[in-house]
Amino acid sequence: MSTDIRIKKGLDIKLKGEAAQVTTNALASNVYSLLPADFHGIIPKLIAKAGTKVKAGEAIFHNKENDQMVFVSPVSGEVLEIIRGEKRKILAVKITADKDQSYFENKAIDVKVVDAETIKSILLSSGCWPFIKQRPYDVIANPNVAPKAIFVSAYSSAPLTANYDYVLEGKETELQAAITALGKLTEGAVHVSVGADSNSPLDGLDGITLHKVSGPHPSGNVGTQIAQIDPVNKGEVVWTVTPQDLVIIGETLLTGKFNAERIIAVGGSIVKTPKYYRTIIGAEVSTFVYDAGVESDEFRLISGNVLTGRAIKPDGFLGYYDNTVTLIPEGNYYELFGWNKPVFEKVSTTRALTFSWLNKNKVYDLDTNTNGEHRAFVLTGNYEEVFPLDIYPLQLLKACMYQDLDEMEALGMYEVAPEDFALTEFICVSKQPHQDIIRKGLDLMIKEIG
Amino acid sequence: MALKDKLHNLKEKYRGTKMAPLFNGFHTFLYTPNETTHSGSHIRGADDLKRTMNTVIMALVPCLIFGMFNAGYQHHLAAGEIERVSSGFFSAEFWNAANFWIGFAKILPLVFVSYVVGLGIEFLFAIKKGHEIEEGYLVTGMLVPLIVPVDIPLWMLSVAIIFGVVIGKEVFGGTGMNILNPALLIRAFLFFAYPTWMSGDKVWVAEAVERTGTADAMSGETVLGALAQGQEAAYSALEMFYGFIPGSVGETSTLLIILGALFLIFSKIGSWRVMLSSVIGAIVMGLIFNQITAAGIIGENSKFYALMNTEFWQHLVLGGFAFGIVYMATDPVTASQTNKGKWIYGFLIGFIGILIRVFNPAYPEGIMLSILLMNVFAPTIDHYVVQGNVKRRMKRLKVKSA
Numbered sequence: 001m002s003t004d005i006r007i008k009k010g011l012d013i014k015l016k017g018e019a020a021q022v023t024t025n026a027l028a029s030n031v032y033s034l035l036p037a038d039f040h041g042i043i044p045k046l047i048a049k050a051g052t053k054v055k056a057g058e059a060i061f062h063n064k065e066n067d068q069m070v071f072v073s074p075v076s077g078e079v080l081e082i083i084r085g086e087k088r089k090i091l092a093v094k095i096t097a098d099k100d101q102s103y104f105e106n107k108a109i110d111v112k113v114v115d116a117e118t119i120k121s122i123l124l125s126s127g128c129w130p131f132i133k134q135r136p137y138d139v140i141a142n143p144n145v146a147p148k149a150i151f152v153s154a155y156s157s158a159p160l161t162a163n164y165d166y167v168l169e170g171k172e173t174e175l176q177a178a179i180t181a182l183g184k185l186t187e188g189a190v191h192v193s194v195g196a197d198s199n200s201p202l203d204g205l206d207g208i209t210l211h212k213v214s215g216p217h218p219s220g221n222v223g224t225q226i227a228q229i230d231p232v233n234k235g236e237v238v239w240t241v242t243p244q245d246l247v248i249i250g251e252t253l254l255t256g257k258f259n260a261e262r263i264i265a266v267g268g269s270i271v272k273t274p275k276y277y278r279t280i281i282g283a284e285v286s287t288f289v290y291d292a293g294v295e296s297d298e299f300r301l302i303s304g305n306v307l308t309g310r311a312i313k314p315d316g317f318l319g320y321y322d323n324t325v326t327l328i329p330e331g332n333y334y335e336l337f338g339w340n341k342p343v344f345e346k347v348s349t350t351r352a353l354t355f356s357w358l359n360k361n362k363v364y365d366l367d368t369n370t371n372g373e374h375r376a377f378v379l380t381g382n383y384e385e386v387f388p389l390d391i392y393p394l395q396l397l398k399a400c401m402y403q404d405l406d407e408m409e410a411l412g413m414y415e416v417a418p419e420d421f422a423l424t425e426f427i428c429v430s431k432q433p434h435q436d437i438i439r440k441g442l443d444l445m446i447k448e449i450g
Numbered sequence: 451m452a453l454k455d456k457l458h459n460l461k462e463k464y465r466g467t468k469m470a471p472l473f474n475g476f477h478t479f480l481y482t483p484n485e486t487t488h489s490g491s492h493i494r495g496a497d498d499l500k501r502t503m504n505t506v507i508m509a510l511v512p513c514l515i516f517g518m519f520n521a522g523y524q525h526h527l528a529a530g531e532i533e534r535v536s537s538g539f540f541s542a543e544f545w546n547a548a549n550f551w552i553g554f555a556k557i558l559p560l561v562f563v564s565y566v567v568g569l570g571i572e573f574l575f576a577i578k579k580g581h582e583i584e585e586g587y588l589v590t591g592m593l594v595p596l597i598v599p600v601d602i603p604l605w606m607l608s609v610a611i612i613f614g615v616v617i618g619k620e621v622f623g624g625t626g627m628n629i630l631n632p633a634l635l636i637r638a639f640l641f642f643a644y645p646t647w648m649s650g651d652k653v654w655v656a657e658a659v660e661r662t663g664t665a666d667a668m669s670g671e672t673v674l675g676a677l678a679q680g681q682e683a684a685y686s687a688l689e690m691f692y693g694f695i696p697g698s699v700g701e702t703s704t705l706l707i708i709l710g711a712l713f714l715i716f717s718k719i720g721s722w723r724v725m726l727s728s729v730i731g732a733i734v735m736g737l738i739f740n741q742i743t744a745a746g747i748i749g750e751n752s753k754f755y756a757l758m759n760t761e762f763w764q765h766l767v768l769g770g771f772a773f774g775i776v777y778m779a780t781d782p783v784t785a786s787q788t789n790k791g792k793w794i795y796g797f798l799i800g801f802i803g804i805l806i807r808v809f810n811p812a813y814p815e816g817i818m819l820s821i822l823l824m825n826v827f828a829p830t831i832d833h834y835v836v837q838g839n840v841k842r843r844m845k846r847l848k849v850k851s852a
Contacts, residue, residue: 233847234847236850300486306491306492306493307490307491307492307493308491326492328492330486331484331486332486334454334457334458334481334483334484335481336454336481338481338482339479339482339498340501343496346496347496348497349718350497350505350717352501352504352505352717353501353505354496354497366493367493368486368487369482369484369485369486369494370483370498371494371495371498372482372483372494372498372499372500372501373474373485373582374582375498375499375582375584375585375625376623376624376626376627377626378499378586378625378782378783380785380786381721381782381788381792382718390839391839392788392836395836410843411836411840412839412843421490425491426493426495427497428494428495429495429497429498429499429502430626431494434490435489435491436489436490
């Protein structure tokens with residue numbers, strides 16, 4: 001039993017340097033890092049101090065609003081330092097890893113028999129809760145509000161992302177445990193979407209409503225799928241979890257051990273041998289990036305994919321939710337008459353002397369140059385071509401910019417996350433920061449409406 | 451290489467100063483800047499606003515060159531020095547250097563004044579407000595010389611441009627914020643501020659005004675002007691289609707405008723929805739009028755008869771209709787911003803344009819007025835289209851809670 005979701009509007013950006021399906025164990029990282037920036041809107045309250053010995057899965061800090069919700073260490077070791085910014089805001093908690101890993105023992109449970117309350121309290125106390133995000137607002141789910149449905153997208157359509165079919169191989173038991181457990185927390189369905197012609201380990205799971213997705217990016221975005229399956233209305237909440245996080249949740253429930261290991265794709269045009277690495281959340285990216293090889297001095301290192309990821313330094317750390325690391329060339333160069341000469345090597349949705357329409361399968365080597373300066377919104381109708389939601393993107397962006405809460409609500413702000421606007425941002429001739437505008441709009445709504 | 455580095459150093463030197471936008475305005479014409487992405491998506495599409503505007507300008511260049519030939523041709527024709535074109539679009543009577551140089555000498559100053567005055571104002575406002583210079587005027591500056599009579603005095607053009615750019619655009623916040631199309635506003639300003647200049651049978655032919663009352667006096671009435679006075683059109687439909695008729699500089703050749711339109715549609719810069727629906731709107735109105743005259747409701751002695759009786763398809767090649775809907779109505783800032791809205795907006799432009807053309811013989815250029823009118827109504831159209839989306843969302847919620 002499955003339904004088909006066909007997306008027509010969108011844009012597949014094909015980039016050079018797709019990871020080959022080979023997995024290498026990354027070098028063990030000396031230092032791991034938890035970055036509160038990954039947990040949008042959470043104000044961390046420290047539990048561990050510098051010098052505290054922690055086991056893998058032991059709490060480092062909790063949510064200031066809710067002390068049940070803890071954020072745990074991905075490894076066992078010693079808290080090295082807590083880096084603070086302005087107003088003593090915590091920027092990072094660094095942990096030096098032990099040689100031999102020991103795990104904090106949570107209670108292992110049989111997910112089939114325990115009730116929802118037990119599952120919820122274990123997810124909270126074991127540090128698995130932050131993996132559950134909610135719409136509206138695209139933040140970590142509020143444990144006190146039951147969702148109307150849970151969505152899992154096991155189809156990644158963004159450029160150079162890890163292939164879920166590959167990284168989830170053999171994880172059926174964990175996935176099933178997590179799905180069964182989460183299913184008890186909602187009265188609605190657990191919607192799982194897989195690629196139309198994929199061979200996903202999630203195909204055969206019990207307790208799910210399966211959807212087969214096809215079409216260009218953003219067909220793999222969970223927001224696109226929610227809009228097609230069961231859109232979020234005012235007052236409703238849905239949860240979203242990524243499949244790689246389901247694996248961690250499942251293993252924690254089954255064994256009681258919080259195992260933050262994950263397989264990530266390392267790709268991009270300047271990576272010598274793009275492939276997969278087995279590593280741990282919060283690891284130093286240098287432990288695998290240089291193993292894959294970097295063929296450039298000036299590059300952008302991104303934890304996540306090129307559309308939604310976060311730029312990090314070469315001594316930075318893997319983000320909490322990321323299963324992809326991308327390296328592309330920096331684009332800080334001037335281009336003579338770049339605005340009027342014919343363009344063959346860059347992607348465009350127009351045909352204004354841009355020729356990417358000639359060959360749909362061409363693979364590009366894009367860099368971080370904006371190809372123009374920031375301008376006011378001028379063109380209309382072009383965002384709609386890559387935006388499959390039943391929402392007027394330009395009008396919603398403008399509503400966010402002039403902070404009209406009523407209009408934001410009416411135009412569908414509850415349904416969107418910044419990542420849904422990654423493609424409109426990509427094609428924007430006015431080079432407006434769409435994702436930033438939407439994020440600020442959502443934050444304003446949280447503040448004013450809650 | 452050296453130039454690139456020198457310019458880069460200059461840019462860094464001027465960063466943050468008042469003059470930075472001015473310097474960057476010229477710098478970015480030579481080189482696209484070295485800016486990299488800071489937030490959100492790390493890669494960006496190839497197009498920027500300059501490229502978009504440049505595409506429109508490229509679509510206008512054939513009209514401009516044709517206008518230069520036509521200015522000379524109309525001049526020589528009115529002076530009785532040459533014969534009417536005889537052998538199709540590529541007639542030698544039209545395409546010759548003698549024609550071109552007269553037009554070139556007349557029209558180049560128009561283009562020059564248009565850009566100098568208009569961009570000057572843009573620069574001033576950009577420096578004053580401290581933002582980068584927006585490209586909006588690149589297209590406006592090219593449109594303006596194409597929609598004015600060839601003999602317009604340069605001071606008049608300058609006054610109109612200052613009015614159009616300041617009142618039409620900058621007071622609303624500059625490019626992207628204006629309600630009315632600045633180029634059309636400039637034209638409308640000329641029309642209403644200097645009505646004796648902008649109508650009649652003199653201004654459409656180069657040097658006709660100077661020669662009034664002399665032995666060499668000449669005149670050239672536009673086809674619309676003639677029809678509005680109840681006269682027969684003095685040109686064949688094919689001549690009108692090719693554009694060998696008196697009129698504003700660049701608006702006469704429907705053939706070249708269609709080519710430009712196809713280029714804009716192909717490059718996905720111009721909205722085919724607006725263009726197509728405008729044509730439909732004009733045809734519908736034209737047909738209605740044709741039916742009225744066919745049914746004898748309006749008799750031949752009515753002053754509206756000549757224009758009303760003009761066959762519906764001829765309206766499409768007359769006057770500024772084609773030019774207006776291809777280059778003016780499609781301006782994304784002042785048009786409807788929703789795809790559904792564009793259909794309504796375009797249809798009403800065509801419909802009302804022909805209506806004004808027929809019923810307002812004093813100002814036969816109805817398209818200009820109808821586009822300006824619909825510019826004003828575009829936000830209203832959008833409002834109702836967007837409300838449709840909002841209502842759908844509300845309904846979904848009600849079905850749920852019921």
